[in-house]
Amino acid sequence: xxxxxxxxxxxxxxxxxxTLVAAEDATKGYLDGxxxxxxxxxxxxxxxxxxxxxxxxxxxxxxxxxxxxxxxxQLDFAADxxxxxxxxxYELIEIGQGHAYSPVQLAQFNDFMQAHEGQKMLLHCRSGNxxxxxxxxxxxxxxxxxxxxxxxxxxxxxxxxxxxxxxxxGE
Numbered sequence: 001x002x003x004x005x006x007x008x009x010x011x012x013x014x015x016x017x018x019t020l021v022a023a024e025d026a027t028k029g030y031l032d033g034x035x036x037x038x039x040x041x042x043x044x045x046x047x048x049x050x051x052x053x054x055x056x057x058x059x060x061x062x063x064x065x066x067x068x069x070x071x072x073x074q075l076d077f078a079a080d081x082x083x084x085x086x087x088x089x090y091e092l093i094e095i096g097q098g099h100a101y102s103p104v105q106l107a108q109f110n111d112f113m114q115a116h117e118g119q120k121m122l123l124h125c126r127s128g129n130x131x132x133x134x135x136x137x138x139x140x141x142x143x144x145x146x147x148x149x150x151x152x153x154x155x156x157x158x159x160x161x162x163x164x165x166x167x168x169x170g171e
Contacts (some may be wrong), residue, residue: 011091013028013077017022025132029051029058030044030047030048030051030055031044031054031055031058031060033045035121035154035155037130037132037135037154037155038120039122039141040119040121041093041120041121041135042121042122042123043123043124043128043131043154044131045065045123045124045125045127046075046079046125047063047079047122047124048077049076049079049082050087052082052083052085052086055088056086056087056088059120059121060088060115060120060121061081061088061089061121062088062090062116062119062122062125063083063090063091063118063121063122063124063129064091064109065079065090065091065092065093065125066094066095066096066123066124066125066130066131066134067092067094068094068096068097068098069092069094069125070097070098071096071098072092075128080092089116089119091108091112093105093108095130095134096125096167100132100167101163101165101167101168102164102167103169105168106138106169107170109134112136113138113142123135132154133164133165133168135153135154136150136151136154136156136165137165137168139153140165140169141168141169147160147161150165
């Protein structure tokens with residue numbers, strides 16, 4: 001009988017722990033999972049329509065999307081319209097299928113960064129990789145950072161620039 005109560009107690013403890021962990025995860029917001037790479041810049045994966053509410057509440061005013069228009073068409077919401085709903089500046093810099101990494105994209109990004117200097121911004125793609133590569137290349141070319149400094153800024157474990165960053169830099 002004691003074993004039954006011990007097993008029941010153990011089971012209830014597991015259920016309660018799992019519930020608390022799930023509740024804690026539910027309270028984490030989009031920016032908690034994104035990489036903060038500067039005082040006012042985060043890099044992350046594709047935000048959901050609901051994530052834009054949090055971004056607005058956190059006073060993010062700029063969103064740079066490095067997915068392709070074709071990728072965005074597959075979503076069940078229009079990210080540009082969602083950003084506009086919250087008076088956010090939105091820029092699509094296409095990198096991906098049919099839009100190879102190039103210095104043209106880096107120049108476009110630099111123009112946008114200069115126009116919105118000091119504002120809170122989110123850089124994103126599907127996973128955050130393309131956005132990270134674009135930001136690292138920008139740090140090197142337009143902020144005079146070394147490759148090591150740029151890779152550290154994007155919290156990369158790499159020690160050398162990858163081909164994508166090199167292509168953005170025109171190397």
